[in-house]
Amino acid sequence: MPDPTQLVVALGRISPSGVDILGTAFAVGPNSLATAHHVTNGDDRDLVAIAPRHTAIDEYQDTSDASVRPVQAAIRHSDPFRDVCVVDLKDARLPGGVALGSTDDVRPGDEFVSFGFPHADTGRLVLTQQRSTIGARILLPNGPVKSKHLVLNIQTRPGQSGGPVVSMRTGSVVAIVVGGYVPRYAAGQIMLGGVDPTTLHQTTHAVSAEYVREMLNG
């Protein structure tokens, strides 16, 4: 099994100041990545994946190193209702794709491990591993469409959207991080230092990976 550093990458967009990090993505094929739709917003202009900068998750990641190697990317599939997206890399190959499962495969109390780039909105690029338990299985509506999600008992931050949630029992990616719970009445009402305090808690939402599987299966 390849190291997570070779399967989980950051997505970004070329900008006048360099590369703006958009979120996390993970390999689902030799040159394909899955992420959350809102990470790309359905727009692949100047979209790039950041080539891995390390070979193992336990290496020391140099936070003063701002250099990146962007790889051009294009959106192949995009679903704004389920909030999932598949992106193809141009002229690059990954060591392989992860096994995709579903939220149906796990139960509250099951352990998971996830990977992502928290605080990427501040320019930080540190691949971070987290481990916790699944809190609940829920249906979340997006307009008229309801989708299966997990509640993860963990705090996540901007940049982690698109990150894989791996079941410790099955070894497959069962869900994709999409964001933190926020009460409808409170979303974006207060910002302190660029942070919405209503998102500072251990209730993260992750959408079922089966919707990516459906995309790839046609």
Next chain:
Amino acid sequence: MAELANLIEGSMAEWTVGLPGYQQRLMAELSLQGVKPEDLARVWLEAGSNVETAPFGGQSGARIFYSKFLDELHDFLCVAERYQSERAELASALNNGKPGAVALTATVLANTLPASTAYLQPVVAVAMFTVATMGLNAWCKMQTERRAKEQPSPQIGVQPPQ
């Protein structure tokens, strides 16, 4: 334009047959939930984040407003000065089948709108069905009138820029 008017016809199934299976299933789900065919494109573009979820992407992106999409589609299909060569390609594509025409239209519009071809294809497919239902000439006229109404009126007493 007369040739295009004759070619833009057909059922929803004919216009969406080239879409990937997951998009066709989503369209079916939306229809089951009561979304009317003429509203499908708008609902697709306006799909935001899940309820009670703060998205944790690194940046928030620009939204494509439905009216902006309609403006570009109107320019592409109806406005004589723009997209002349692309319209000729569209006529040729329509002679070979609607999936190719949908892909071509989505690619053309993706050059102007902040969106990928993959994201726009289902929107284009259902929008073209709406055009087909109404008839191209009637749809063009309706959009011309809509855009004229949406233009800001000149204010009395305000000097235009010199």
